[in-house]
Amino acid sequence: MAAKMQTLCDTQAGIYLNTLDVAPDDGSELAKAGVRIKKRTLGGGVSDGVDVIWVDNGVMRFTVLPTRGMGIGSLSLADGRRIGWRSPIRGPVHPKFVNLYDPSGLGWLDGFDEFLCRCGLESNGAPEFDAAGKLLYPLHGKIANHPAHRVAIGSDDAAQEIVITGEVDESRLFFSKLRLTTTVRVKLGESSLSVRDEVTNLAATPGEMELLYHINFGGDLLGEGARLIAPIKQIAPRNAHAAADLDRWDVYSGPKTGFVEQVYFMELAADANGRSQTLLCNRDGSLGASVHCNVQQLPCFSLWKNTAAADDGYVTGLEPGTNFPNPRSFEQKHGRTVRLEPGETRAFEIGLEVHDSAAAVEHSAGIIRELQSAASPLVHRDPPTDWCAG
């Protein structure tokens, strides 16, 4: 890449910067736009020790969290409107305060407040237990609670782009050895960003991986009458509770105390290159956000509707993945884990776009309609036994 990168952390080289500010003042386009990147380490509470990178490209603000597997902590527009959800957990939460092996298998929830949280790499989805009740794979895996050992940030005046890179390992002697290498890019003055992840099997023996992007919307975008527009090839409710509201799968109600989450699994329609996208927009279509993915990389799409009360976490998750978030052995049995040969690398790309006008929302909706027009959706009224572990 042509960007001028500055290393923030490289544990093998002994580099670690407590603070870093990248605010071009060289008269460049980036400088004129008020672009600013800064890194700090938080102190106190459950955030104590969390490294945070704040990025402001003039129109959009977001954070990247090296300490939490390079997740994206929050996403807002420059005017303060919030696109990401507001978790009842007030983080970001340092992994030292998260016990993934809480015997319930749900310890991951104690750290869950990101806008974009990766679930993986060895496993994701519901916790899996052996016959004796011993926890084998905790909810959503480990990667979001592993810190990056190499992080760099930079800006590319030519491309008018900000770039953040990071490397996170999920390795254990005798077991899998997987490395996530991520590159986040955001252009000057655009309300969009891209994430390119590479997962490499560092081991000399074959490995297996799962990866799901838990992208969580709420704030000023989600509300009564909000809709999801998605190009459907197949859709199915995860369980009977979701099946009961299948006909309203794409419409959101407002916050409702005691609402029990509903999840829908989908295969998205895509273009010839596998590119697809889904669009979440508010009731009047004046604000929206798209999630772009490639079904050749991420063939499974899960929609998490959790329109509970605001204090309990009013949120929807748009979740492209290599698999559906079932217990790992179920996904493995149905061929939805990814095999990696020794040294093999797989790439996964996610695009996020915020649409700040009715025209932009409508433009995005049009693309999805076009993708849909080429596919006649198959609607499963009941959970398919090969998709849903039940």
Added chain:
Amino acid sequence: MAAKMQTLCDTQAGIYLNTLDVAPDDGSELAKAGVRIKKRTLGGGVSDGVDVIWVDNGVMRFTVLPTRGMGIGSLSLADGRRIGWRSPIRGPVHPKFVNLYDPSGLGWLDGFDEFLCRCGLESNGAPEFDAAGKLLYPLHGKIANHPAHRVAIGSDDAAQEIVITGEVDESRLFFSKLRLTTTVRVKLGESSLSVRDEVTNLAATPGEMELLYHINFGGDLLGEGARLIAPIKQIAPRNAHAAADLDRWDVYSGPKTGFVEQVYFMELAADANGRSQTLLCNRDGSLGASVHCNVQQLPCFSLWKNTAAADDGYVTGLEPGTNFPNPRSFEQKHGRTVRLEPGETRAFEIGLEVHDSAAAVEHSAGIIRELQSAASPLVHRDPPTDWCAG
């Protein structure tokens, strides 16, 4: 409050002070008395990263531990006499070194060295397992190992008072969302302090809580012939081992190698407003400490006698609580968990007083005698089945 407060930590506001010293030098009464408050972050060993607030009001010294749920770490008189116990654990211990989900359910013990340690908020008491042996609720709950996300310290010259406040959350998506807000106050030149806690249900759905104050005496106060003076309405041994010494429940032996803990459960007599107190004093009645509570807030009182060898933790715990420290489901079944409506707050107050003369001890004993005179104590020779899980 009229006190001039200074924020030490507020994670949502991005405030965190590494060090802070509040030592009035303005000629005020506080200044003249040599009042001093300071905050530091400890380094090294199991204390690494622990925030500590030291308070000295001229006659008494204690610490408050934001990193350990705003517990009170130690309590001494200004001349160095120690009122709190000396744990075989040399802390304070950072929660990152405590694994609450050690499958034994006893991981909490690895961090236990405070003078006043809160047990709660979702549960306290003995660990609870399901039928398959899976740990559901670890010993004494989570709150003592959760860090405060908001802390302030200040002094109030008018009231001649030092004030420390803190806020600690115990929250999980889909599960309970409880907030502890505590205020500790200590007056100039008085060997006493007060703790006012508020527990709020942050969720939109009803919640349940338990809270027990594990207040641990030892040091220069506890010894052969020390006594507990308490106004008894009902008292019962927790098990057969405690029942065997029921007639000596209020007298302490000296350190005895291999002594096995004995626990007595009580309902305290109280005044018309629910106010009650218990008094621990040494053999000759020259030094004592009272624990004040309100039985309308904290109806259950547990006495922990653990007069083992000094190296093994010679200690007694005076433990006012919403419940007895049985497994959570037992307490729930017997109506001793506290229901909190959405947004509801309950207050709990604890007073601690050190009596540094025979006259002061006798004065306190007199108050308790008066409380007792209005109640004829019911003594259960055996553990009542509704009080003791067995």
Added chain:
Amino acid sequence: MAAKMQTLCDTQAGIYLNTLDVAPDDGSELAKAGVRIKKRTLGGGVSDGVDVIWVDNGVMRFTVLPTRGMGIGSLSLADGRRIGWRSPIRGPVHPKFVNLYDPSGLGWLDGFDEFLCRCGLESNGAPEFDAAGKLLYPLHGKIANHPAHRVAIGSDDAAQEIVITGEVDESRLFFSKLRLTTTVRVKLGESSLSVRDEVTNLAATPGEMELLYHINFGGDLLGEGARLIAPIKQIAPRNAHAAADLDRWDVYSGPKTGFVEQVYFMELAADANGRSQTLLCNRDGSLGASVHCNVQQLPCFSLWKNTAAADDGYVTGLEPGTNFPNPRSFEQKHGRTVRLEPGETRAFEIGLEVHDSAAAVEHSAGIIRELQSAASPLVHRDPPTDWCAG
């Protein structure tokens, strides 16, 4: 000791130095030799917060890790040749990122990358579960993930020696209370070091301990044709897989993808005072390393051959111990746990020597041949039932 020591950490005294450099510049012999000791705290990744002491005596470099129970992190010659292994984990790893109670019992592996890692103190060896599958003792115990609360470093010009001391507690109320006090010494210009450990029972009641030194070689020393030379009194394969290659127990193959670890248990021959040693040398005998121990202190010797691919951890462990690394109850049953009376201290000594010439290697081999000549080795073709838990 006559060395001038400087306290680096003493949590009870409130001492903790972020950085320290000891580089004699006083014209002394140490100064002339370029001796240097420094301490830093690492930042970022899984090493975040780890205290490291680097020692360079002119010919050899190693690190001591207060945060990981005073383990020796790495060992190299001054010219950069690596003696220790290269773990697939890139640490050193802070204990806050290691969950010892991962229900598999194998969480310890997440932090395992040291050259010399102590396994103990309450237990070591394979994880032990109760009949219901509950984890009782995790793999290799806790001590490597406990931080030292007292650390000092110094140099002794008269003895031309560098000295590092540390104290680590493994204590829990109601359970065992063990203290490790270690002293590491290295002489000016010698490619050797000594470790003297004392383990004290701090409790007033009897205790039990296990201790095994997991000393891990790889790097430029281990390779195809490398050999272990050990004075054997008895040797046995741990299981059928090791038995199959019993005749080649002392020879190493090169890295081999998919190689499954083979372990051999031994009783070493020793001199009249119990002193013994083993020697690992490369194929042509030009580079070697000896591990010295005393069989009166450490009667059990385990050899871990894990000649897997380099990326998967090509390594051999030479492991003197009080016991064999079986589940704790098996060792206890066979009398290989160490009882400690109240206040009792046991000492354990380990010597490490790097031989950087054929002559030095041959000299060391000669000593071992001499030890062997006095003992006729007993070779168990199958795992003895009292040595191997199976």
